[in-house]
Amino acid sequence: SQKIEQNSEALNIQEGKTATLTCNYTNYSPAYLQWYRQDPGRGPVFLLLIRENEKEKRKERLKVTFDTTLKQSLFHITASQPADSATYLCAPGVGSGSARQLTFGSGTQLTVLP
Amino acid sequence: EPEVTQTPSHQVTQMGQEVILRCVPISNHLYFYWYRQILGQKVEFLVSFYNNEISEKSEIFDDQFSVERPDGSNFTLKIRSTKLEDSAMYFCASKDSTNTGELFFGEGSRLTVL
Numbered sequence: 001s002q003k004i005e006q007n008s009e010a011l012n013i014q015e016g017k018t019a020t021l022t023c024n025y026t027n028y029s030p031a032y033l034q035w036y037r038q039d040p041g042r043g044p045v046f047l048l049l050i051r052e053n054e055k056e057k058r059k060e061r062l063k064v065t066f067d068t069t070l071k072q073s074l075f076h077i078t079a080s081q082p083a084d085s086a087t088y089l090c091a092p093g094v095g096s097g098s099a100r101q102l103t104f105g106s107g108t109q110l111t112v113l114p
Numbered sequence: 115e116p117e118v119t120q121t122p123s124h125q126v127t128q129m130g131q132e133v134i135l136r137c138v139p140i141s142n143h144l145y146f147y148w149y150r151q152i153l154g155q156k157v158e159f160l161v162s163f164y165n166n167e168i169s170e171k172s173e174i175f176d177d178q179f180s181v182e183r184p185d186g187s188n189f190t191l192k193i194r195s196t197k198l199e200d201s202a203m204y205f206c207a208s209k210d211s212t213n214t215g216e217l218f219f220g221e222g223s224r225l226t227v228l
Contacts, residue, residue, distance in 0.1 A: 032214045043118075043205050043219030044157060051214070089157065093214060101147060101170050102217060106156040 002027045004105035021075040021108045023090030030092030038087045080112045116140045120220035135223045137189045137206030145209040150202040196227045
């Protein structure tokens with residue numbers, strides 16, 4: 001069955017360092033992968049999308065990579081700030097059909113310590 | 115900026131009662147979704163809806179659940195006879211016509227079944 005694994009449930013890093021979050025998937029051939037941020041008690045918020053033919057995508061302090069051979073996406077936050085503390089969800093997307101639902105990983109809870 | 119709105123933000127109900135959760139998706143979006151998140155667990159897909167019919171549904175979405183788009187703006191989730199295990203945060207999301215489009219989530223409706 002399809003499986004999405006995100007590294008460690010919780011990640012603590014020091015302010016200013018780079019946070020690296022991992023998303024591994026099995027029994028999937030996603031055409032794209034999306035990353036979302038979720039704050040406690042709130043709905044997920046879209047951050048970035050990367051397609052299968054893209055190796056890397058950047059947006060401000062965020063960078064996502066997508067390795068279809070390793071079946072893995074890495075999500076980096078550079079120069080991390082306490083305000084980046086949240087749970088980050090990955091969601092591999094199957095390309096066929098716009099109505100297809102997104103399946104989310106269980107998330108990695110990031111805490112940036114001042 | 116357009117947003118998805120959900121009501122109520124919190125509902126407490128007795129087991130066996132019917133509950134209707136309401137959502138107003140973003141106006142030009144075509145695809146609508148309900149997800150739920152039990153406290154401390156992952157965001158789980160329930161159902162997707164397009165062109166006035168269900169596109170996909172998960173195993174969670176059994177005969178006790180139904181969805182409706184009664185008037186072209188609201189999108190509702192009904193739980194006919196609530197169970198204790200239905201206690202969760204329910205998120206509505208909508209998406210435009212782009213195949214890889216991001217999901218826009220509402221802030222959620224917290225359902226507590228006593």
